[in-house]
Amino acid sequence: MFVRVNAALADRPHTLGDLGLPSESNPIVSLNEFTYRKGTEIYGEKEPAEYVYQVKVGAVRSYKLLSDGRRQIGAFHLAGDIFGLENGNTHRFTAEAVVDTTVRLIRRQSLETVAESDAMVARNLLRMTTKNLQHAEDHMLLLGRKTSLERVAAFLLEMDKRMRATEVMALPMSRRDIADYLGLTLETVSRALSRLHELGIIGFLGNTQRQIVLLDRPQLTSLDLQG
Amino acid sequence: MFVRVNAALADRPHTLGDLGLPSESNPIVSLNEFTYRKGTEIYGEKEPAEYVYQVKVGAVRSYKLLSDGRRQIGAFHLAGDIFGLENGNTHRFTAEAVVDTTVRLIRRQSLETVAESDAMVARNLLRMTTKNLQHAEDHMLLLGRKTSLERVAAFLLEMDKRMRATEVMALPMSRRDIADYLGLTLETVSRALSRLHELGIIGFLGNTQRQIVLLDRPQLTSLDLQG
DNA sequence: CGGGGGCTTGAGGCCACTCAACGATAGTGG
DNA sequence: CCACTATCGTTGAGTGGCCTCAAGCCCCCG
Structure with a gap:
């Protein structure tokens, strides 16, 4: 795990x-x-x-x-x-x-x-x-300025970059933690992740929902508007 | 001025x-x-x-x-x-x-x-x-976590503290600047200021709307939830 | 005096929040 | 081994706070 x-x-x-x-x-x-x-x-x-x-x-x-x-x-x-x-x-x-x-x-x-x-x-x-x-x-x-989807996309990219876990990213924190980091509610985070899943941008592994695969990094990056 | x-x-x-x-x-x-x-x-x-x-x-x-x-x-x-x-x-x-x-x-x-x-x-x-x-x-x-009224209250207190202008606080920046500082729109900032005015917490001076008097600092402070 | 920028205020819309129900999982104790 | 419970996550329905769009005022400045 x-x-x-x-x-x-x-x-x-x-x-x-x-x-x-x-x-x-x-x-x-x-x-x-x-x-x-x-x-x-x-x-x-x-x-x-x-x-x-x-x-x-x-x-x-x-x-x-x-x-x-x-x-x-x-x-x-x-x-x-x-x-x-x-x-x-x-x-x-x-x-x-x-x-x-x-x-x-x-x-x-x-x-x-x-x-x-x-x-x-x-x-x-x-x-x-x-x-x-x-x-x-x-x-x-x-x-101050990003939408919920942009925030979650940015979060996933940040974690991916920092954990450098090949293939599967195993998040240690709960949806509530993510929400309180991103200035959202846990439901909004969950919905955003579901949406990214629907869009084929990320995948979930196992039965815990904390193991995530980035299937389409370019797409994710385009959602996270930078400068 | x-x-x-x-x-x-x-x-x-x-x-x-x-x-x-x-x-x-x-x-x-x-x-x-x-x-x-x-x-x-x-x-x-x-x-x-x-x-x-x-x-x-x-x-x-x-x-x-x-x-x-x-x-x-x-x-x-x-x-x-x-x-x-x-x-x-x-x-x-x-x-x-x-x-x-x-x-x-x-x-x-x-x-x-x-x-x-x-x-x-x-x-x-x-x-x-x-x-x-x-x-x-x-x-x-x-x-991430404050309401529009709390943000504006916090802003006024911050500026008051930093400018230390006795009596009247003369803000150099526009409503748009304030909004972009607080992660709001200029209309929301304007409404919050109007509300503080209605409540008798702040007063406006002159015909430019950038000179503000803090009439009830304790009340303002209580709106700005800290730790 | 005309034009423009800054501010306020109103009406309506939308995105995120709230409240709620439900499923799945892990841990606990009988 | 199986309820029992608590925790975590998802999803839906409805609300609300802030945003969007628009009109109008005031003041300054050319």
């Missing part, structure tokens, strides 16, 4: 070396691991940001809530992704495990200490923040 | 010193000024990013377009704000002067050179990028 796919992904040489840290067993920066069960909170919005995280296996959602329960997911973090990098003292999102998820942790404090002396680490910090910013900027366009 | 208000704002000790540069007349970094007429483009999306800008007087909008013309404004830049800080080689937005606008410019190249050696400049670069990210994250919540 999805676990196998994600495990394959985790085999990529993705370590916190992305931050420019010398190696996996760095004496300065402690690299602990922790596993969160499906649905559990990793940290809450406005909590002090003590750690920075990297997904080893699994998936994480970062979201904000309005007081009446409306939820906006800002990003999904998949294997290899680093999250919780706030550069303020508190987290700006709540982070939860979408499925059983193993993460690596670094103390934010030690990371900042290293960044202070190491220009390359500092540069990578900026590069990653910029990447997050770019994603948020693109997502604003989606949330 | 708005010019007077903005001029007052520009008097604040806001210089590119915000980036940690030694002083206004820095020998390394050239600080030129330039004035753009209302409606003219400062740079285009995907153009190489040669300069970073700071608004001296006026206002700027940064936006993305879909191929069919739908527009999403990602941010307004007011007096003192720095924009065009892309940290890639190309701009990710198009920037236009909302009104006649004077900006200061620095060559991105020289800025990066300074950042390379000066840790404080590098840190400020990261801090500013993080601030932009935070704004984008909050805006995703607005675009």
